Amino acid sequence: MRAYYFDSLPGDQRLPHDSTHPVSEETLKAIGVLYSRIPIDAAGQWEQKINAIASERAYRNHDIISISKAGLGDEFESKMKMFYEEHMHEDEEIRYILEGSGFFDVRENPTDAWIRIHLDAGDMIVLPSGIYHRFTLDMGNKTRTMRLFKDEPKWKAHARGDETDVNPYRLEYLKSFPGMR
Numbered sequence: 001m002r003a004y005y006f007d008s009l010p011g012d013q014r015l016p017h018d019s020t021h022p023v024s025e026e027t028l029k030a031i032g033v034l035y036s037r038i039p040i041d042a043a044g045q046w047e048q049k050i051n052a053i054a055s056e057r058a059y060r061n062h063d064i065i066s067i068s069k070a071g072l073g074d075e076f077e078s079k080m081k082m083f084y085e086e087h088m089h090e091d092e093e094i095r096y097i098l099e100g101s102g103f104f105d106v107r108e109n110p111t112d113a114w115i116r117i118h119l120d121a122g123d124m125i126v127l128p129s130g131i132y133h134r135f136t137l138d139m140g141n142k143t144r145t146m147r148l149f150k151d152e153p154k155w156k157a158h159a160r161g162d163e164t165d166v167n168p169y170r171l172e173y174l175k176s177f178p179g180m181r
């Protein structure tokens with residue numbers, strides 16, 4: 001994992017866009033973004049660790065998505081576009097990278113700056129419900145990712161706009177920043 005401020009310059013979204021200003025794990029934690037490293041070992045211990053986290057946080061289900069031209073076929077371009085549109089969810093977004101790599105961009109609060117988080121195999125991230133974010137592959141062009149979720153995931157992506165600014169889950173998220181707004 002490596003996190004830094006996005007440079008906001010034009011160019012392919014899959015390029016690093018590294019402003020050279022790093023972001024620490026503490027800064028991520030302060031906006032509710034949790035990171036864990038669970039190396040994918042040949043003995044398969046990673047699976048037990050994932051299961052332990054899943055039961056601790058009451059994630060009862062998971063699926064695996066292959067984001068690549070081969071994995072998504074005709075849907076590839078539209079999915080890439082969709083993932084990169086700024087959005088929020090009413091549930092946590094929990095992702096564990098099994099293969100490949102990619103970028104999660106999250107909005108810092110209250111600056112609204114983009115923080116870019118590069119993840120590769122063995123990296124797990126939890127984005128809190130209500131945080132504005134987006135995802136893109138990097139130049140490697142593929143990732144296989146486990147998505148963990150509760151029984152009935154509220155996975156709908158709500159594109160950022162006037163409505164999301166007053167979404168109850170968004171407002172709840174903003175409450176975790178006492179004295180702000």
Ligand code: KMT
Nearest residue numbers: 083093095134135145157
């Ligand atoms: C989302 O909702 O932003 C995603 O599922 C991103 C793709 S998972 C690597």
Ligand code: NI
Nearest residue numbers: 089093133157
């Ligand atoms: Ni999302």
